[in-house]
Amino acid sequence: MRDEPLVTLAGTPLAPGFYLTGLAIVSALVVRFSFQETARLPLTRTTVLES
Numbered sequence: 001m002r003d004e005p006l007v008t009l010a011g012t013p014l015a016p017g018f019y020l021t022g023l024a025i026v027s028a029l030v031v032r033f034s035f036q037e038t039a040r041l042p043l044t045r046t047t048v049l050e051s
Contacts, residue, residue: 006015 006019007013009015010018012018
């Protein structure tokens with residue numbers, strides 16, 4: 001299996017789950033703070049969002 005080095009290094013068979021959970025949290029934070037809210041903008045706009 002490909003996750004054996006990670007399991008061996010961490011000492012727990014749950015290591016791949018912890019790794020994926022950590023990556024999911026980091027990804028969610030990046031998305032949360034890098035995208036602008038567009039809920040109140042009209043759907044027919046023709047301009048690009050400004051920062």
